[in-house]
Amino acid sequence: MNNKEAKRITWITLAFMAFSTVWGFGNVINGFSEFNGLQAIVSWVIIFAIYFIPYALMVGELGSSFKELGGGVSSWISETIGPKMAYYAGWTYWVVHLPYISQKPQGAIIAGSWAIFQSNVISSINPVVLQIACLVVFLIGLLIATKGMNPLKKITTIAGTSMFVMSILFIILMSAAPAITEGNFIDIDWSLKTFMPTFDLKYFTSISILVFAVGGCEKISPYVNKMDNPSKGFPKGMIALAIMVAVCAILGTISLGMMFDSNNIPQDLLTNGSYYAFQRLGEYYHVGNFFVILYAITNFVGQVSTLIISIDAPLRMLLGSCDKEYMPKSMFKQNEHGSYINGNKLIGVIVSILIIIPAFGIGSVDALVKWLVKLNAVCMPLRYLWVFVAYIALKKAGDKFNAEYKFTKSKTMGILIGLWCFVFTAFACIGGMYSEDTFQLTLNIVTPFVLVGLGLIMPKLAQRERNKKSKYNN
Numbered sequence: 001m002n003n004k005e006a007k008r009i010t011w012i013t014l015a016f017m018a019f020s021t022v023w024g025f026g027n028v029i030n031g032f033s034e035f036n037g038l039q040a041i042v043s044w045v046i047i048f049a050i051y052f053i054p055y056a057l058m059v060g061e062l063g064s065s066f067k068e069l070g071g072g073v074s075s076w077i078s079e080t081i082g083p084k085m086a087y088y089a090g091w092t093y094w095v096v097h098l099p100y101i102s103q104k105p106q107g108a109i110i111a112g113s114w115a116i117f118q119s120n121v122i123s124s125i126n127p128v129v130l131q132i133a134c135l136v137v138f139l140i141g142l143l144i145a146t147k148g149m150n151p152l153k154k155i156t157t158i159a160g161t162s163m164f165v166m167s168i169l170f171i172i173l174m175s176a177a178p179a180i181t182e183g184n185f186i187d188i189d190w191s192l193k194t195f196m197p198t199f200d201l202k203y204f205t206s207i208s209i210l211v212f213a214v215g216g217c218e219k220i221s222p223y224v225n226k227m228d229n230p231s232k233g234f235p236k237g238m239i240a241l242a243i244m245v246a247v248c249a250i251l252g253t254i255s256l257g258m259m260f261d262s263n264n265i266p267q268d269l270l271t272n273g274s275y276y277a278f279q280r281l282g283e284y285y286h287v288g289n290f291f292v293i294l295y296a297i298t299n300f301v302g303q304v305s306t307l308i309i310s311i312d313a314p315l316r317m318l319l320g321s322c323d324k325e326y327m328p329k330s331m332f333k334q335n336e337h338g339s340y341i342n343g344n345k346l347i348g349v350i351v352s353i354l355i356i357i358p359a360f361g362i363g364s365v366d367a368l369v370k371w372l373v374k375l376n377a378v379c380m381p382l383r384y385l386w387v388f389v390a391y392i393a394l395k396k397a398g399d400k401f402n403a404e405y406k407f408t409k410s411k412t413m414g415i416l417i418g419l420w421c422f423v424f425t426a427f428a429c430i431g432g433m434y435s436e437d438t439f440q441l442t443l444n445i446v447t448p449f450v451l452v453g454l455g456l457i458m459p460k461l462a463q464r465e466r467n468k469k470s471k472y473n474n
Contacts, residue, residue: 008228011237018056018220018241020160023043025167027213028252029273030373034206037253038188039197043210044249050240050425052214054417055384056238056405057392062156063221064230064403065394073218073386074321079401080393084459087326089386091455094318096379097310098347098451102354103372105137106130106298110369114275115296118289123268124420127368131359137351141304142348145311146339158310159302166278166295171248173281174255185258194262201434208377208432211425214245215384230405271369274299315343326459361439365452371440378432381425381449388422 009017031040051294062076073093078086109124109130111266122130178185188194212454217238227233256273260266261278266273279292319332333341362368368378408414433444 009223009226010228011233011240014053014220014223014227014234015238015240015244017223018217018237019244020164021219022165022214022217022241023167023245023248024404025170028167028249028256029269029277030209030213031249032253033265033269033273034209035197035203036074037260037265038194038257039262039396041153041195041250042197042359043203044246044253047207047210047214048246048249050345051211051421052245053238053242054215055215055387055421056217056241057235058421059218059221059387060224060230060234060238060405060406061403062218062225062387062390062394064234065401067225069150072317072321073353073383076390077386077393080390080397083323087323088455089389090318090322091458092386092452093383094314095167095451095455096383096448097314098350099354099372099375099379099447101307101310101347102134102138103376103403104303104310105134105141105355106369106372107337108137108303108307109133110271110275111296111303112304114226114272115293115300118139118266118276118279118296120272120290120318121273123271123365124199127359127362127365130365130368131355133135135355136306137350138307138346138355141307142311142344142351144343145308146335146344147337155301156305159267159298159305163302166298167247167252170249170277170281171255173285175251176256177281177284181284181286183280186261188254188257205431205434206374208381208428209374211381211428212377212383215381217241218384218387224405226472235407242445268366271366294403311344311347312339315347319343324354324462326462328458328461328465330465331458350451357445361443371443374432374435376442378429378444379451381429382448382452384425385422388418388425392418392422 029042032038033292035043066076066079074090077089093122113121177183187438224230224234227237257276259277262272265277269276275292275296278295279289282288282291285291287371316338319327324332330342331340331346335341358368358371393413393414395411395418398411414453430447433441433448435444
């Protein structure tokens with residue numbers, strides 16, 4: 001076997017690589033909280049079948065078609081549609097990270113409080129005080145990001161892997177707990193009504209949380225052409241991925257159902273649910289708060305390092321590949337570390353606003369955490385829309401692009417499936433904006449429109465800059 005063959009990856013390897021990228025314990029908590037406990041199981045199965053599998057298989061064909069481009073969504077759009085639309089795709093992909101960045105300091109502070117106190121001390125804090133602390137953490141993270149801290153990428157990887165391992169560990173230990181421990185578990189009623197969701201307004205306005213949870217598999221697209229046999233191996237790997245994620249979602253939800261009453265879910269579950277779960281796990285196995293401390297420390301490191309990487313990396317990706325025709329020249333100004341000075345200033349202003357304004361209209365920490373989860377579930381999936389736009393454009397192009405792996409050979413079928421995923425994602429994002437609270441509803445509508453809308457302004461500023469320069473030269 002030569003070196004080239006030795007580096008080829010199997011479908012099993014690809015499935016595990018994608019699994020660690022897509023899935024996390026927080027997804028189980030979010031689903032359990034927002035879909036009435038054990039009723040989340042049916043919702044997970046539905047989302048995997050009608051959305052996640054076709055999404056992943058489309059990504060495979062895109063990655064195979066543009067293997068020289070490294071798998072970037074904006075590069076797919078550039079090849080299939082053109083540079084202007086590629087800029088808008090790149091902008092969207094970057095700007096939706098800003099609400100995500102605003103969530104990281106909050107996650108770090110909650111994790112830090114659990115690591116120190118091993119109890120819920122966060123929910124009773126004044127939201128304004130918490131968000132001021134979050135602002136301080138963010139500004140420190142922003143300062144560090146401007147220093148070009150590349151070693152943080154390794155820390156983020158280690159923390160992410162550790163969180164993934166702890167998520168799997170929780171499911172294994174909880175599945176075994178009734179047989180080998182003497183803990184007090186909730187008896188689950190295994191009748192159909194326990195698991196069948198109510199398809200009401202709340203259900204359909206929460207679908208964005210599921211879409212957000214299973215998205216992001218385009219990150220694995222560069223590996224499609226490194227497989228032994230992409231045409232057969234990639235779909236096998238993605239189906240294996242869907243099965244693994246489904247098993248973890250189902251077992252994780254059942255595990256939580258043994259801890260928390262599905263008919264009486266704690267109001268602060270989104271804030272503290274993962275810590276409660278690991279704390280109770282420690283009680284079952286008579287190790288005290290060992291698991292919750294370990295999880296809290298791991299999560300704290302992960303939140304802080306992800307905050308810094310999320311400030312730096314997406315901005316570098318945007319400006320590093322952006323056509324300078326659509327962005328003002330001032331945005332490309334860099335410091336000695338290669339960090340974009342004005343880009344970081346823009347991040348600083350927008351994220352500071354996202355951190356502070358909600359604190360003055362949302363009355364409790366738990367409500368604030370829940371709102372931020374839902375806001376991210378509205379904003380982040382907007383980037384997936386461009387994946388489906390790229391796939392529709394790819395299928396419309398017919399045989400112009402050659403792919404070693406094809407999800408479907410039918411042009412019409414490919415367009416219809418791409419359109420389905422686009423419409424479903426858009427429906428989830430729009431539905432996710434709904435809130436009975438007028439203040440939160442306003443923020444949910446205004447935030448994505450303003451963030452994406454800023455991308456329409458940049459080309460105009462760039463054009464005005466060129467006009468001034470042309471006038472000056474003449």
